[in-house]
Amino acid sequence: MVPGRRLSLATRAAVLLGAVLCWTGSLAAAEPQKITVGSKTFTESVILGEILSKLVRQTGGDADHRKQLGGTRILWNALLRGDIDMYPEYTGTIVREILADKTISKRSDIHEALGKQGISMSWPLGFNNTYAIGVKPPLADKLGLATISDLARHRDLRLGFSNEFMDRGDGWPALKKLYKLKHEKVKGLDHDLAYRGL
Structure with a gap:
């Protein structure tokens, strides 16, 4: 991997998408790199992964979308290992499940905590996806x-x-x-x- 191209593409894609995406990498390189996008096992995550993959391609990158890899822990560990370069995640899941820190209340705190693990996060997508209970x-x-x-x-x-x-x-x-x-x-x-x- 040429250091840098990954985050450059990820940053541009994240800005266009405005999603909460987590990724690893560093800045700028000359030749296009393959960006591996991961998604969880449910439809919304797969769609967000597809949107992100398309945006990576539109910014000159080569995206490989690894669909339906599993749940939060599987995707998070894949990101940490470098098996994927980015995936869409929910801020509540990041705070409660990944960081397991109920004291985090500001986006800047999330960025700081993720940064300590070598992970970056984009701005939120702009919608709230709260759990709900459905009944006929x-x-x-x-x-x-x-x-x-x-x-x-x-x-x-x-x-x-x-x-x-x-x-x-x-x-x-x-x-x-x-x-x-x-x-x-x-x-x-x-x-x-x-x-x-x-």
Whole structure:
């Protein structure tokens, strides 16, 4: 690898996309380098990876999109090892799961913490992708489900969440504790299958 070309392309692509992307590398080189873009196993991540790959190509680079590599830990470790050069990630996931630091509250703190690991991050994409709970409207109407706390009255409901949400500190464990949910039929599902499960 010629040092520099990777970050130069990544920087231009990130500016065009405005996404939260994580990457490794350094500045400027003369010849185009192959940029390996990674994505997680769900549709939104794959689409963001495709957009990023296209932007890398439009800035003169050669992009290889390695689709659906796995969850957060797999992508993060691939980035650290240099198996991929960049991938789209969520700031909440970076703070809670990757850095595991609840005291971080500013973007500059995230940049600083990632920088200590040799990782750079772009500006946010400009949308919020918060977890939500979905239920079919007829069932919600029948059971009077309008808020998360309403679930506590219906312990017999079968709940399904993405596998990653099941293990996140701010996922199912926190939701269960905060809303005093005592459900026993809770399954971890592949991210895309969680939606199809409804």
